[in-house]
Amino acid sequence: MNKIFLAIVVSALLIGCGADQGSDFVGTWHSVETKNRDVVTVEKTPNGFRVTSQMEGMSMFDMNIMLEAESDTLLVQQRNTKRALEIQENGTMVSYLRRAPKEMSKVD
Incomplete structure (x- = not known):
């Protein structure tokens, strides 16, 4: 009985840890290229990310x-789970929101 209780508590803690998934996206991002510069603003809402x-x-x-956050480094569209924003290992973000992917750097 104690093992079942412990398993439930550990599961609840692990689920709670996922609440901050995608928090590194929050802020303002500018495209690295200067031609047709994109500005992407990400805000956390109760229903995902605006x-x-x-x-x-x-x-x-x-x-x-x-x-919505699929992982710490990937946000996907809610309606079809198509990848939309992805944080790279070097800290930049790639935006797939438009026709061609754009590399972006965080401003704040």
Whole structure:
């Protein structure tokens, strides 16, 4: 009986640790390339992550999307689990929100 109780407690602790999954994405990111510069803002919400992507000087292409954390380094679209944002080993982020992937660096 004690082993079952211990297993339940450990499981609950492990589930609780996953609550901060994706927290490294929160903040503002700028694309590394200067042509058609993207600014991506990521906010944590109770339902996942709200992402705003803006192309400087082209507001008609602004995009708002809700994402969820698949891991500490990957956010996916909620409706189809397609990869959207991914943090690389070097600390940069790759955005797959537009037609071509863009490398981004964190501003704050």
